[in-house]
Amino acid sequence: MKLKIRPIAFDDIEAVAALWKSCGLTVSYNDPQADIALAMASPASEIFVGEQEGRVVASTLAGSDGHRGWLYYVAVDPALQGGGYGKALIAHAEAWLMGRGINKVMLLIRPTNTKVKAFYERLGYREEERSLLTRWLRGGPDSDIDPAKHAEIETTVTYLEMTERPTRPSVPAPAMRLSLQRAEMPTVSFYRYLYNTIGAPWAWVSKRLESDADIKAVIQDDDVDIYVLSVAGVPAGMVQLDRREFQVVDIAYFGLMPDFIGHGLGKYLLNWGIDQAWESNPARVTVNTCDLDHPRALPLYQKCGFRPIRREVVSLAHPHLFGLEVPAHRR
Ligand SMILES: CC(C)(COP(=O)(O)OP(=O)(O)OC[C@H]1O[C@@H](n2cnc3c(N)ncnc32)[C@H](O)[C@@H]1OP(=O)(O)O)[C@@H](O)C(=O)NCCC(=O)NCCS
Incomplete structure (x- = not known):
């Protein structure tokens, strides 16, 4: 069945957060609702949802940092994986990024998520030799800040x-x-x-x-x-x-x-x-x-x-x- 892809609406927030959870994409130090609100409020990012018979079954968060494009929270309802929805959603997000002048898209895979690499390779993504350096400005895995509380x-x-x-x-x-x-x-x-x-x-x-x-x-x-x-x-x-x-x-x-x-x-x-x-x-x-x-x-x-x-x-x-x-x- 064809997937209807559109930007997230306010009424989808709970369903998208639940989807991320069912796909194992949420971690204790990220509050999905806060992440969704931040992405929705930013003019440089968009969350796309895939809808089937009025139900949100897939998502991705695309953003431009002014140089490269990034994808986060790529998710397809576990019961519907393998049906081409992930591919369709990524193509949609890539087209959106290209429309904003972006030539290269990047994404991060957690080392625990071993099987997803083959999916991205199938879509033309390649692992590049780079050192990834990061620093938490607030919160993070070792912090005792509750991300949900910090969103308030x-x-x-x-x-x-x-x-x-x-x-x-x-x-x-x-x-x-x-x-x-x-x-x-x-x-x-x-x-x-x-x-x-x-x-x-x-x-x-x-x-x-x-x-x-x-x-x-x-x-x-x-x-x-x-x-x-x-x-x-x-x-x-x-x-x-x-x-x-x-x-x-x-x-x-x-x-x-x-x-x-x-x-x-x-x-x-x-x-x-x-x-x-x-x-x-x-x-x-x-x-x-x-x-x-x-x-x-x-x-x-x-x-x-x-x-x-x-x-x-x-x-x-x-x-x-x-x-x-x-x-x-x-x-
Ligand atoms: C990763 C994910 C979004 C893929 O979505 P999907 O709808 O299952 O994938 P698709 O059906 O669109 O697959 C597209 C292509 O990749 C291939 N593919 C998909 N998963 C694959 C895997 N694990 N290994 C190898 N190939 C894979 C498909 O066979 C298909 O190939 P084709 O174009 O030759 O037909 C989905 O499995 C998911 O939500 N996983 C859990 C969340 C997650 O890990 N997200 C990524 C975070 S970085």
Whole structure:
């Protein structure tokens, strides 16, 4: 049966990790989920999966280091090995690497994996005399760092609420050519652009792990409103109001694009968002912020009338899995 080869999607992560395990490719010092997240986040790598009747039965991770191409995690479901799937998948990954200007592909075979060498030789791969030198920068077989734990970062989340509409006069708009518009049927790509760009300095990662279908279900919900602030036609920030809980409006996301921080837009946009939230006469307006966010976020929320009601320590996917830095104030 023909194999359908395509890039990995968020919904495949568990199946791919299970496949690697069933093929004996996982070791204690590599966390498959973290390896998958890192490869998915990198523009220079791609995980290809082979699908048969809707089931993931094969995979390979291809990456370019800017000079050579590399293959990792070449795997075919043990029950389907010997049917040409490994060969097809490697041909696909090689074509992808060639399309990126790569002329030579390399891979590593663990010495314990004796029988696989003949497979690669069959496909034209040759052993070359080189010394392989490596050094673990973090983790590794002799380390007591748990790779799964290292894929996470702890953060304290503060939940705030406001139970009365603020009585202050409306906050004047900074003297710029501003427009505030509700994105009526936001596309997932536009939303990811807003979320990823605004959140990059603050390690916003949770939506990066969500599938397109899950994101779409929220952003196109009638009870979720996404407002985009633009300066002379250029997106500068967003406020996401979520009314899905009865009598509550949650300011689910609020933030500015990095280029627009420091011009007085944040205070304006937040107060505008608060006024907008109260338009539907909820019993309370809520917001939360974590200690990875801009250090001025929490005091700004309090100044605008929010009161902290609860704190909680949670674990998030580590920003370095997405090529992001831990914000300087948390290092
Ligand atoms: C290695 C692996 C991906 C190969 O996939 P596969 O679907 O079984 O291989 P294919 O059916 O595509 O084989 C392609 C060719 O290699 C040959 N081949 C496959 N395995 C071979 C072996 N162990 N010895 C000799 N030849 C082999 C096949 O006969 C076929 O030859 P052909 O082109 O003349 O028909 C699969 O066996 C696997 O998942 N193994 C466990 C995980 C693993 O070791 N991965 C590699 C990590 S470096």
